[in-house]
Amino acid sequence: MTDALRVSDLWVDYRTKGTWASAVRGVDLTVGEGEVIGVVGESGSGKSSLSLAIMKLLPANARARGRVEILGKDVVGLPANEAHRYRGAGMTMIFQEPMTSLNPVMRVSNQLSEAVTSRGEHYKLGVFRADSIAVPGGRDPRFAMGSERSVPPSKEAVEALRQVRISDPERTASKYPHELSGGERQRVMIAMSFLLRPRVLVADEPTTALDVTTQAQVLSLLLGLSREGTSILFVSHDILVVGQVARRVAVMYAGEVVELGPTEAVLKNPLHPYTKGLIGSIPSGFKGERRIEQIPGSPPDILRLPSGCRFNPRCKFAMERCRSEETSLKEMEKDHFVACHLY
Amino acid sequence: MSPATSTEDLVSAEALSVTYKVRTGFLGSTHRVIKPVDCVDLSVRKGEVMTVIGESGSGKSTLGFALLRLVKPSAGRVLFSGQDIGKAKGSDLRELRRQMQIVFQDPYSSLDPRLHVKDIVSEPLIGSGMKDPGEIDDRTSRAMTMVGLDPSAKSKYVHEFSGGQRQRIGIARAIVGDPQFVVLDEPTSNLDVSIQAQILNLLMDLQSKSGASYLFISHNMAVSQYVSDRVAVMYAGEVVERGTSEEVIGEPMHPYTQDLLSCVPTMDISRKVTDVKITGDPPSFADLPRGCRYSNRCKRAFDLCKEKEPALAAAGGREVACFLYHKEERAVAPPER
Numbered sequence: 248m249t250d251a252l253r254v255s256d257l258w259v260d261y262r263t264k265g266t267w268a269s270a271v272r273g274v275d276l277t278v279g280e281g282e283v284i285g286v287v288g289e290s291g292s293g294k295s296s297l298s299l300a301i302m303k304l305l306p307a308n309a310r311a312r313g314r315v316e317i318l319g320k321d322v323v324g325l326p327a328n329e330a331h332r333y334r335g336a337g338m339t340m341i342f343q344e345p346m347t348s349l350n351p352v353m354r355v356s357n358q359l360s361e362a363v364t365s366r367g368e369h370y371k372l373g374v375f376r377a378d379s380i381a382v383p384g385g386r387d388p389r390f391a392m393g394s395e396r397s398v399p400p401s402k403e404a405v406e407a408l409r410q411v412r413i414s415d416p417e418r419t420a421s422k423y424p425h426e427l428s429g430g431e432r433q434r435v436m437i438a439m440s441f442l443l444r445p446r447v448l449v450a451d452e453p454t455t456a457l458d459v460t461t462q463a464q465v466l467s468l469l470l471g472l473s474r475e476g477t478s479i480l481f482v483s484h485d486i487l488v489v490g491q492v493a494r495r496v497a498v499m500y501a502g503e504v505v506e507l508g509p510t511e512a513v514l515k516n517p518l519h520p521y522t523k524g525l526i527g528s529i530p531s532g533f534k535g536e537r538r539i540e541q542i543p544g545s546p547p548d549i550l551r552l553p554s555g556c557r558f559n560p561r562c563k564f565a566m567e568r569c570r571s572e573e574t575s576l577k578e579m580e581k582d583h584f585v586a587c588h589l590y
Numbered sequence: 591m592s593p594a595t596s597t598e599d600l601v602s603a604e605a606l607s608v609t610y611k612v613r614t615g616f617l618g619s620t621h622r623v624i625k626p627v628d629c630v631d632l633s634v635r636k637g638e639v640m641t642v643i644g645e646s647g648s649g650k651s652t653l654g655f656a657l658l659r660l661v662k663p664s665a666g667r668v669l670f671s672g673q674d675i676g677k678a679k680g681s682d683l684r685e686l687r688r689q690m691q692i693v694f695q696d697p698y699s700s701l702d703p704r705l706h707v708k709d710i711v712s713e714p715l716i717g718s719g720m721k722d723p724g725e726i727d728d729r730t731s732r733a734m735t736m737v738g739l740d741p742s743a744k745s746k747y748v749h750e751f752s753g754g755q756r757q758r759i760g761i762a763r764a765i766v767g768d769p770q771f772v773v774l775d776e777p778t779s780n781l782d783v784s785i786q787a788q789i790l791n792l793l794m795d796l797q798s799k800s801g802a803s804y805l806f807i808s809h810n811m812a813v814s815q816y817v818s819d820r821v822a823v824m825y826a827g828e829v830v831e832r833g834t835s836e837e838v839i840g841e842p843m844h845p846y847t848q849d850l851l852s853c854v855p856t857m858d859i860s861r862k863v864t865d866v867k868i869t870g871d872p873p874s875f876a877d878l879p880r881g882c883r884y885s886n887r888c889k890r891a892f893d894l895c896k897e898k899e900p901a902l903a904a905a906g907g908r909e910v911a912c913f914l915y916h917k918e919e920r921a922v923a924p925p926e927r
Contacts, residue, residue: 491864534817540787
């Protein structure tokens with residue numbers, strides 16, 4: 248299997264209080280073609296910075312170091328005016344909050360058509376292989392000022408909405424984002440991904456704002472996309488949601504991947520004390536049956552990281568060595584890596 | 591209405607409805623009335639944790655607010671130890687306010703950024719008429735210790751605390767006056783999993799120590815199961831199933847409860863939620879389906895479901911509002927006041 252996305256020794260630093268603080272610290276990760284990889288971490292673990300670095304969407308006060316290869320091409324060193332070619336048909340992102348990621352003054356159908364147009368441009372630019380999709384020539388009149396009302400929803404837009412199981416796609420296509428529910432908006436974002444058919448999709452907490460019934464539908468749509476060959480980096484704080492879609496899962500803590508392995512192995516036989524604590528703190532059972540485990544303390548501030556293993560102040564197995572010596576990923580079982588001095 | 595039991599109700603809602611006016615049309619030139627809580631009966635017994643489970647827009651938070659008289663019901667009434675809270679005035683109402691507290695979902699927006707922690711936590715005491723500064727200080731420190739905060743942090747501001755610690759401040763404020771009834775509106779849904787575990791364990795300890803009654807509002811099945819004695823499942827403003835947590839979550843009967851639970855990811859990853867064939871979204875209150883409100887999404891709906899609304903009635907040890915189990919119809923809601 249070829250790797251659609253290869254992240255090697257990626258660091259993301261933010262300029263703050265006159266110094267650089269690293270939110271992502273030397274992450275290595277590969278995603279094969281059509282593979283879904285889960286990235287699990289709590290707030291401040293660096294999982295969102297990782298997503299933004301892959302998309303080259305980091306804010307101005309941040310810098311990325313290392314390599315992010317999309318289909319073999321490094322995007323970290325790419326100038327901004329070239330990076331946008333890779334976004335769209337190359338790589339696409341779905342954000343947690345679908346309200347802020349759709350254009351509020353543009354009808355759904357036109358936003359979807361824009362995706363088609365941009366895909367056409369990608370092919371024209373020769374960045375990715377062209378296929379049989381017609382490429383609208385020149386400036387699309389649908390995006391001209393004042394013409395919002397006059398153009399009927401395009402066939403592709405309606406078809407894409409039908410694909411993401413929106414009831415009455417014709418009517419939905421001519422609506423504005425504020426007229427849709429949260430679940431519908433997130434499905435519009437996914438419909439856009441269906442139209443773009445990106446090689447790499449970064450989904451940053453795509454279901455966190457949704458109800459469980461809608462979440463189940465969105466997860467199954469994402470799986471459908473991966474079956475069509477899209478590689479997905481699925482970022483979430485919820486290891487059980489990740490378990491539903493990902494073949495492999497990476498657990499992040501304080502900017503580092505502390506455990507990486509096949510989803511089932513990580514869930515059933517977690518090795519890192521942090522992963523164990525994370526799984527142990529998921530509520531289960533009826534009232535009074537058992538008490539859930541809790542990890543004491545809270546995640547560290549990236550400006551004041553503890554020395555040695557970043558988890559040592561919260562770890563009940565911490566030894567002398569954990570306080571002084573940094574950890575690195577070691578393969579314990581086949582494809583199951585952990586960064587911990589216990590092993 | 592609730593299953594026969596010797597335990598006493600502390601809070602009970604009788605045929606409670608809440609309506610909101612929603613502005614529609616050009617610049618809000620017209621409005622229509624929606625009913626996020628529609629003729630709900632609910633009781634919370636002394637010393638129990640009752641959970642209202644529901645998705646966003648099911649009316650669960652509005653119900654919680656109405657039980658505390660934070661929103662005014664349009665019909666029905668709420669009794670607290672037999673007293674109609676809608677009729678309480680003056681010092682009676684102040685005493686009720688001390689007895690009934692709430693912890694909000696968002697620990698960022700629910701705490702005043704310009705107040706010291708001690709002022710936030712002691713507010714219910716001052717509100718209920720306590721004047722002795724020594725006693726106020728004493729009880730504030732005690733509440734902070736109970737929730738695992740260092741009382742020496744009293745003079746700090748909220749922004750100096752993390753999300754989990756802020757929620758502890760919110761809990762300290764709720765318990766400082768030794769209330770008998772606390773509404774917890776999704777108190778852990780904005781927190782990380784490891785912090786959620788700390789807060790849930792803390793809440794369960796506080797509840798069993800104080801013997802107070804908690805009404806937990808949640809969309810998270812695992813959390814609901816973990817904390818509740820009894821649960822009520824809400825859908826589109828109505829309670830569709832109610833019983834003990836073992837009955838309702840362990841062996842759900844209403845098709846909505848069943849579908850909801852089948853969508854929850856668990857440790858068993860071979861059980862795929864992506865195989866669940868549930869479609870659509872919960873209805874908006876402005877556009878409710880005819881008959882049973884779940885009928886347009888229900889796989890087991892038949893003709894009657896699309897014509898008449900089922901009433902909550904006893905079935906299988908709990909109460910269910912579904913024509914699969916009984917043919918009782920919902921009475922027409924009393925006219926609005």
